[in-house]
Amino acid sequence: MKTITQKFKKIISIGVIGLLVHGIAFGQEPVVTTQNLPYIVNFGTSHFSSYPAGLAVSRGINNSFKTTTGDVTTFPAADFTETRSISTTTLTAPLSNSVGGTNISGGSSPHSYLEGDDAKLLITLSTRLWATFFSVRTSNLENINVKYSLQLTERPTNNATSGLDLTAFLQYRVSTTTGWMTVNGSEWNTSTLSVGGITNFNLTLPGSVSDLSRVDFRITNIQANGVTASDLLSYAIDNISVTGTPLATPSTVTAVALRVKSVTPSSTSVLTEGKAFDVAVETIDANGNVFAVESTTGISISVIGGTGNLTGTTTGVIAASATGITLKGLVYSKAEVITLAAVATSGMPLSSVTSVITITSDPLGGLTILYSQDFETFSRPSTPDPYPVSLTGVKQYNLDGGIPNASGSPQYGTVVGFVLVRTSRGPWSGNGGDAVATPTFFATGNSTSGDSTFVASATTWFTDVNLVTNRWLVLPPVTLTGNNVKMTWQSMSRGSFGFRDSYSVYASFESPGVSINTDDFELVPGGEFPNVASRRVTNNSIEFPASLSGAVLSLAFKVNTPAGGGDRIFIDNIVISSSPTANSVIAPNIASAYIYPNPAEGSLYVANVEAGSVQISDITGVPVLAASVVGKSAVDISSLAPGVYVVKVQSAGGVSTAKFIKK
Numbered sequence: 136m137k138t139i140t141q142k143f144k145k146i147i148s149i150g151v152i153g154l155l156v157h158g159i160a161f162g163q164e165p166v167v168t169t170q171n172l173p174y175i176v177n178f179g180t181s182h183f184s185s186y187p188a189g190l191a192v193s194r195g196i197n198n199s200f201k202t203t204t205g206d207v208t209t210f211p212a213a214d215f216t217e218t219r220s221i222s223t224t225t226l227t228a229p230l231s232n233s234v235g236g237t238n239i240s241g242g243s244s245p246h247s248y249l250e251g252d253d254a255k256l257l258i259t260l261s262t263r264l265w266a267t268f269f270s271v272r273t274s275n276l277e278n279i280n281v282k283y284s285l286q287l288t289e290r291p292t293n294n295a296t297s298g299l300d301l302t303a304f305l306q307y308r309v310s311t312t313t314g315w316m317t318v319n320g321s322e323w324n325t326s327t328l329s330v331g332g333i334t335n336f337n338l339t340l341p342g343s344v345s346d347l348s349r350v351d352f353r354i355t356n357i358q359a360n361g362v363t364a365s366d367l368l369s370y371a372i373d374n375i376s377v378t379g380t381p382l383a384t385p386s387t388v389t390a391v392a393l394r395v396k397s398v399t400p401s402s403t404s405v406l407t408e409g410k411a412f413d414v415a416v417e418t419i420d421a422n423g424n425v426f427a428v429e430s431t432t433g434i435s436i437s438v439i440g441g442t443g444n445l446t447g448t449t450t451g452v453i454a455a456s457a458t459g460i461t462l463k464g465l466v467y468s469k470a471e472v473i474t475l476a477a478v479a480t481s482g483m484p485l486s487s488v489t490s491v492i493t494i495t496s497d498p499l500g501g502l503t504i505l506y507s508q509d510f511e512t513f514s515r516p517s518t519p520d521p522y523p524v525s526l527t528g529v530k531q532y533n534l535d536g537g538i539p540n541a542s543g544s545p546q547y548g549t550v551v552g553f554v555l556v557r558t559s560r561g562p563w564s565g566n567g568g569d570a571v572a573t574p575t576f577f578a579t580g581n582s583t584s585g586d587s588t589f590v591a592s593a594t595t596w597f598t599d600v601n602l603v604t605n606r607w608l609v610l611p612p613v614t615l616t617g618n619n620v621k622m623t624w625q626s627m628s629r630g631s632f633g634f635r636d637s638y639s640v641y642a643s644f645e646s647p648g649v650s651i652n653t654d655d656f657e658l659v660p661g662g663e664f665p666n667v668a669s670r671r672v673t674n675n676s677i678e679f680p681a682s683l684s685g686a687v688l689s690l691a692f693k694v695n696t697p698a699g700g701g702d703r704i705f706i707d708n709i710v711i712s713s714s715p716t717a718n719s720v721i722a723p724n725i726a727s728a729y730i731y732p733n734p735a736e737g738s739l740y741v742a743n744v745e746a747g748s749v750q751i752s753d754i755t756g757v758p759v760l761a762a763s764v765v766g767k768s769a770v771d772i773s774s775l776a777p778g779v780y781v782v783k784v785q786s787a788g789g790v791s792t793a794k795f796i797k798k
Contacts, residue, residue: 281336305354561672609689635701638664640690730782
């Protein structure tokens with residue numbers, strides 16, 4: 136198998152065909168016979184009258200010289216006349232430094248030039264373009280090395296054009312359609328050279344060529360603008376050699392490398408038991424480089440040494456000429472360190488490169504999930520775009536009426552408060568002063584892709600720079616049952632550092648309808664989150680007091696970014712959970728049948744209750760009053776400030792809660 140790409144082979148093949156039909160493709164460019172490697176040209180020790188095999192010189196049409204480096208890639212065939220024979224006039228060093236050169240019989244042909252016992256090919260410039268052509272083929276996979284020497288042989292002391300100098304280049308091409316490419320390091324400028332000085336070049340072409348490919352070369356030049364026929368300057372070419380360094384024939388693809396994309400937590404090699412993750416399988420060569428398979432190849436993912444079960448999409452097919460495949464939705468059942476292996480089941484005989492990963496315990500394992508929302512299962516278009524789209528299952532309210540700034544996120548809407556947005560799961564490493572060394576990620580447990588996730592988002596940058604954001608995302612009512620009730624979620628300010636967003640968490644015993652009465656909501660203790668880190672995912676949590684056990688609450692995120700704005704806020708992966716309640720029974724929520732009146736002003740009556748206790752808390756869960764009750768009892772609430780309160784009645788019959796209003 137060759138490491139050269141099929142595309143490059145195709146280009147080389149085109150080059151061979153194009154060169155064979157030179158009469159059509161090249162116009163007046165010289166016809167040279169392609170030579171095998173190594174190709175060595177040394178003009179010997181005496182004068183010569185013909186070119187060595189595989190080499191020819193072409194002269195340009197009148198006034199066809201080029202003056203800028205950008206021209207060297209665009210010398211078309213039309214710029215040349217025909218192959219020029221070696222002049223019958225031989226030249227011997229040193230040449231005269233007079234205008235026209237007493238030894239130069241015009242610039243119409245190359246010359247045999249002898250310096251001592253060293254013969255060279257001499258090119259005389261005036262107002263024409265010159266190029267020395269040669270061509271080689273390779274017999275194996277090779278890096279091509281080109282050596283040659285250039286010598287400044289004449290610079291007239293009384294040029295008609297001041298500062299007459301030239302810059303020569305070595306160029307090559309593998310196809311008539313790709314044009315000529317200048318070899319890096321081949322630029323040769325005579326402005327700082329002395330007459331007689333020799334420069335030796337040792338250059339390597341980028342990449343490699345293969346299998347009898349034809350590669351054309353030419354040494355050509357640009358010169359100063361304004362040159363006239365009396366401005367003569369000459370240089371000599373000698374010691375041309377083109378060699379190929381064979382590359383070791385690579386072995387077939389012998390390994391499969393695994394790259395595991397995690398779901399949660401943030402590390403790409405740490406996963407969570409019972410949570411879906413993706414495995415990307417790459418095909419590589421013996422040196423570890425990504426390499427395409429030659430034929431369709433089936434693969435299977437398995438676990439080595441684990442005691443759990445791997446389920447989901449564990450098999451797949453890598454298409455011919457592809458470099459891998461991603462298997463989505465794998466799940467491992469147990470928290471432990473395991474080794475994943477990709478095994479070829481058909482097609483190419485690939486060996487396995489294993490990958491060790493860690494499966495962590497589910498942080499929600501053993502908990503009772505009262506509510507969860509990761510926005511992955513919302514109704515949305517079947518195609519990935521366009522986004523955003525409207526949210527369902529939650530309620531959103533826009534109370535600021537702001538018009539999003541066109542430079543921010545205008546597509547996030549002006550009517551609704553929040554919308555559904557697709558974004559990258561990470562890595563998010565923070566922006567500016569919010570940057571962190573360890574990247575952060577959005578959890579994507581139910582995502583159909585390991586690379587992206589859906590979030591609830593609200594814009595916070597408006598055309599009115601004095602506008603304070605006031606947008607609400609209200610969750611469905613949730614009954615807080617069990618012990619250690621808490622809510623966790625992830626958030627991120629999507630704007631740049633210095634344009635952070637702010638939000639708060641509120642709670643209410645009322646579930647808003649088409650409109651929202653914000654007076655029904657009270658700030659949850661610890662629920663203020665100002666200056667959310669920019670472009671960095673933050674994990675957040677709030678614990679609810681035991682006094683709210685059994686209460687039915689509507690929890691809400693209120694975005695309140697100050698005037699001047701951020702950009703947009705992302706909220707995702709909301710989970711309300713609790714620990715199971717031990718040795719207790721939660722009675723039906725019937726406390727409203729035991730208390731009256733509602734609203735109450737001086738006293739709140741609790742009736743038909745066996746001996747027990749009453750605890751009254753404010754809306755945030757902070758206890759404000761307690762009393763013992765039996766039968767029918769009056770609880771003095773005159774000291775309480777007007778507002779919404781929770782009464783919790785506990786007796787041998789169970790625990791129940793209700794809301795009442797203090798006038």
